[in-house]
Amino acid sequence: MRSFPSASVLDDTGLTLELAPALTPRGLTEAPEFFSGFAAQPLVLARGLLVLADVARTRYFQPAPSGMRDPICTANGDRMRFEAFSACNTVGVRLDLLAAAFDGGEIRHGTTNVDINQPLREALGQVSPSELMHLAVGNEELRVSILDATHVEQKVELPDRWVKALGSSQELTRDLELIGEAPTVQARQFLAALPSGTGRRGHWSVSRVGVKPALRPGRDTVYAEGLNRLRAARRLSPQITGMRVYGLPQAPMAASVWEFSLPHGRLTFTLTAEHYRGFSGEGALLTKLAAPTAVDDSALISACLAFEPRIEATSLTAETGLSGERVGQGLAVLAGDGRVGFDLYEQAYFHRELPSDTDRVVRDNPRLRHAKRLVATGAVRPFEGHPGTFRVRGDHGDYVVRTAPPSCTCPWWQGNAGSRGVCKHLLAAELSRVPTEHR
Known part of the structure; x- marks a missing residue:
C-alpha cells in the first residue's frame, strides 16, 4: 500500500491537507491541489475530524492500548469525504462535507490519508464557533490553521486491514433499508443516553419519538448491539440536526448504519452485527470476487469511474455493455481494492482514488x-x-x-x-x- 509522507499543520493560515502524488482527471499529478477555502461551519469540521480520530484509536471490543490510525480523505468534486475504522475494526465512520460547508474554493479530485495525533487533536478541540478556519487540501501535508497555533504531523501508511474493511462494510450495507428517522431533539437525547458499556443487544424501533427497545423484529426495527460504539458522535451533538437509521427490518442479526445530519454534511457510523466482529473478517464479497470475469470487468468499469461523486450501477451497465450481475461483480473487485464506496443516503457508489492492486482479491x-x-x-x-x-x-x-x-x-x-x-x-x-x- 502506498504511504503518504507529509505533514499536518495548525497555524494562522489555515487547515491544509497536502497529498502525495495522485491521479486526477488530468493524469498523474506530483503535487496535487484539491481544495483551498474557508470552513462555513468551523466546529463541524474541527469536531468532525476529532470524531474520526476518536474512533480510529479506539478498541470497542476487548479494550486495550492501540496505535492511532489516520482518516482517509477523498475529494469528490462536489464534497470532501473523511473515513476511518476503529482499532478493533467493528466500526466504520464517514464525515461527508458538501460544497456548501465551505466558503469559496473549488473542490477537485483525489484521495489520501492524514495523521491526526495528540497536538493537533488538542488544537482542534480549542476551535470556537466564531473562529475563521481555512482548509487547504494539497501537496503532501494536512495544515490546520487558526489564529494562534501551528502543528505539523507526519502522514503514515494506510492500513491494509482498512482497505479490506472498506469493501466488506460496503457489501454488508449496500442493500440496507431506511428503518426510521429521529428529529433533532430525539437524536441528541439518544446520543446523551448511550451507555459506556456494550449495553442491551437486540432490536430497536426508530421513529420521531426516538430510539426505543423493540420486543421482536418488525418493519420499523433494526438489530444492533454495542451502541456505545456511537458515543464518539457526541462531540458533534450540538451541531446534529437529525438522525436516519438503516438496517434489514426483520433480519435476526445484520449490520446497521446510523447517519447523523449536520449543517451541509452528514456523519455516518456503520456497525458490525455483533460488537466483537470486525469488518475485515466478514467475507461479504467472496462470492462476487470468485466470479470468473470479475477482475477483467473491474478494469473496464474502472475506466468509466471518471472521479464521479455519484456512480449509478445502471449507468455503468449501459456504458460498459455488461450485465447487471457482472457490473456488481466488477464493482466488488474495486470495493475490495478500496476504490469505490457506497452512500446509502444517495443510493449511489462513489469513487476513491487508491493504488490499484488486483492481486489483493486473492491475497487478502x-x-x-x-x-x-x-x-x-x-x-x-x-x-x-x-x-x-x-x-x-x-x-x-x-x-x-x-x-x-x-x-x-x-x-x-x-x-x-x-x-x-x-x-x-x-x-x-x-x-x-x-x-x-x-x-
Whole structure:
C-alpha cells in the first residue's frame, strides 16, 4: 500500500491537507491541489475530524492500548469525504462535507490519508464557533490553521486491514433499508443516553419519538448491539440536526448504519452485527470476487469511474455493455481494492482514488485462496446422483456442499450458517464449475 509522507499543520493560515502524488482527471499529478477555502461551519469540521480520530484509536471490543490510525480523505468534486475504522475494526465512520460547508474554493479530485495525533487533536478541540478556519487540501501535508497555533504531523501508511474493511462494510450495507428517522431533539437525547458499556443487544424501533427497545423484529426495527460504539458522535451533538437509521427490518442479526445530519454534511457510523466482529473478517464479497470475469470487468468499469461523486450501477451497465450481475461483480473487485464506496443516503457508489492492486482479491481473502488450492489439488468432485452437490476433501475428512441453497457440513459453516460469507469448501465447489482458463 502506498504511504503518504507529509505533514499536518495548525497555524494562522489555515487547515491544509497536502497529498502525495495522485491521479486526477488530468493524469498523474506530483503535487496535487484539491481544495483551498474557508470552513462555513468551523466546529463541524474541527469536531468532525476529532470524531474520526476518536474512533480510529479506539478498541470497542476487548479494550486495550492501540496505535492511532489516520482518516482517509477523498475529494469528490462536489464534497470532501473523511473515513476511518476503529482499532478493533467493528466500526466504520464517514464525515461527508458538501460544497456548501465551505466558503469559496473549488473542490477537485483525489484521495489520501492524514495523521491526526495528540497536538493537533488538542488544537482542534480549542476551535470556537466564531473562529475563521481555512482548509487547504494539497501537496503532501494536512495544515490546520487558526489564529494562534501551528502543528505539523507526519502522514503514515494506510492500513491494509482498512482497505479490506472498506469493501466488506460496503457489501454488508449496500442493500440496507431506511428503518426510521429521529428529529433533532430525539437524536441528541439518544446520543446523551448511550451507555459506556456494550449495553442491551437486540432490536430497536426508530421513529420521531426516538430510539426505543423493540420486543421482536418488525418493519420499523433494526438489530444492533454495542451502541456505545456511537458515543464518539457526541462531540458533534450540538451541531446534529437529525438522525436516519438503516438496517434489514426483520433480519435476526445484520449490520446497521446510523447517519447523523449536520449543517451541509452528514456523519455516518456503520456497525458490525455483533460488537466483537470486525469488518475485515466478514467475507461479504467472496462470492462476487470468485466470479470468473470479475477482475477483467473491474478494469473496464474502472475506466468509466471518471472521479464521479455519484456512480449509478445502471449507468455503468449501459456504458460498459455488461450485465447487471457482472457490473456488481466488477464493482466488488474495486470495493475490495478500496476504490469505490457506497452512500446509502444517495443510493449511489462513489469513487476513491487508491493504488490499484488486483492481486489483493486473492491475497487478502484467505478463503478464496484456499478454495483455489482445493480445486487445483482435485479435492472437489461431484456427488453422483445429486445435481448441484459436491464432496470436498477438507482438513478432517470429506464435506458435503450444496450450491443452491448454499450449505456445507463443515464446522465453520455450521457455526456461522453463511452469516460471515461462504466457506472455502462452498467457494471451491463454485470454482470447480468454472472453465479452467477463467479461474
